[in-house]
Amino acid sequence: MTILFVILALLGGVTGGFFTGHTRGRREQRAHDDLLEREARAEAERVLTQAEAEARQLRSQAEQTRLDAARRLQDAEDRERQAAASVDTGREELQTLRAQVEAERSRALAEAARERETLGLDRQETRRERDELKREIERLNRRAEQLDARGERLDALEERLEAQLRALAGQEAELGERARQIDLKLYEVAGLSPEAAREQILGQLDAELEEEKAIRVKAMESRASAEAKRTARSLIAQAIQRSASETSAQLSVSVVPIPNDAMKGRLIGREGRNIRAFEALTGVDLIIDDTPEAVILSSFNPVRREVARHVLEALVADGRIHPTRIEEMVTRAQDEMKTFMHAQGEEAAIEAGVVGLKPGLVQLLGRMYFRTSYGQNVLKHSVQVAHLTGIMADELGLDAGLARRAGLMHDVGKSIDREIEGTHVEIGINLAKRFGEPAEVIDAIAHHHDPENGETLYSVLVAAADAISAARPGARREELEAYVRRLEQLEQIAVAFPGVQQAYAIQAGREVRVIVQPEQVTDAGATLLAREIAGRVEQDMEYPGQVQVTVIRESRATGLAR
Known part of the structure; x- marks a missing residue:
């Protein structure tokens, strides 16, 4: 029994130790398994996150690939449409060429047929002409025989005429010698040489005609001044000239x-x-x-x-x-x-x-904003010319809108005259025609410097407005040396005439006043002198606008009362 109890006790200890060790091993195994599970779960989450990122990247790449494919497909479709259009165009051109070739062939055949017909007619015509030519030759031969006979008669007549001419030449020489002797007798009686006599006669003739010329000039000026409307317009223009506007240099x-x-x-x-x-x-x-x-x-x-x-x-x-x-x-x-x-x-x-x-x-027109002429802004000048032309056209009962258009466009050629060949008038005419401007505007552009050759009244109005805008005080800028030189030249031209005592250029060279000696220049001579000085200024000088020449003759009588 004791042995049995000992064996049972040993068995119980061994069994308890076994169960105790087994339970502890299970706990350690479970902890180890939990640890492995957590690590596996973490690894799985990391792998899943990485997989999702790679999936997003793959989806983005796929989307970009899809967009590239769509763009390439669109490009291919565009090229296909262009190719189809090119094919259609080529077909149309081919059909056109075929039609042209067929038309040319038909025309060539028709011309060949006409030439064959013409050739047949030409042969008949040639035979007729040959017969007519033979008849004409026979007629000419007969005519030549008649002319030969007449030529003999004319030769005889010519000899008689030459003899008469020689006789007349001798008589003419004799008469010339007699006339020369008579002239020498007259010069001896008068006591003058031929040159002195000719100068004396011409001087007397000039003196007699000077008064008549002055009277005629005054009469013509009086008749011109009698035109009331023209004089009124001139006064209006002079008033406008005195207005100063903004200028740009x-x-x-x-x-x-x-x-x-x-x-x-x-x-x-x-x-x-x-x-x-x-x-x-x-x-x-x-x-x-x-x-x-x-x-x-x-x-x-x-x-x-x-x-x-x-x-x-x-x-x-x-x-x-x-x-x-x-x-x-x-x-x-x-x-x-x-x-x-x-x-x-x-x-x-x-x-x-x-x-x-x-x-x-x-x-x-906008380009003319940067274009100047004698320091005057061309665009502002054109606008001013348009206003003046419109006002004068309205006073005359013309189309004011058309007049303003002509005034605004008269210098349009200056916008590109430095880039192409030709004067600004020629360039302006071509531009106006290209843009379909009215005939009145084209005429104003063509003749705003020579209105006497214009075909409409608008060219005259534009020329007057152009002169007003350019000649008013302050409109144009010029160098001081050229300005002073122009004034001196004006005075020198006036002083060079006989009888002139002094000359003064005033109003910035727009007028020259000439004082003459009253004992040498008469009232009638003063009128002629003003015209002669104006003609010399026009011939010898270059100036903007116009220059007025005023001749002043004064006679004074002084008495002294004592």
């Missing part, structure tokens, strides 16, 4: 300020590449000298100079100066300049009251 250079002198080096660029690119793209000379904080743009073309100024100011403000940037700025400035000129043309047309101008003409 554009020079051939533009000064552009820069922030500092270091900018000059950047404008020049490495080895001068920037300045060369700027001048090549704008067509304007960029002058960089010692002028502090400024550079100079020089060009005879004001449009190019204005574009270059905008480009240079934009480059200085931007700071990035290289050939590519300069090209971008030039393109942008040219587009902006076109818009600006179109706006100026529209504004001028509205101000002048002219409607219905085509966009091309409006653009050309």
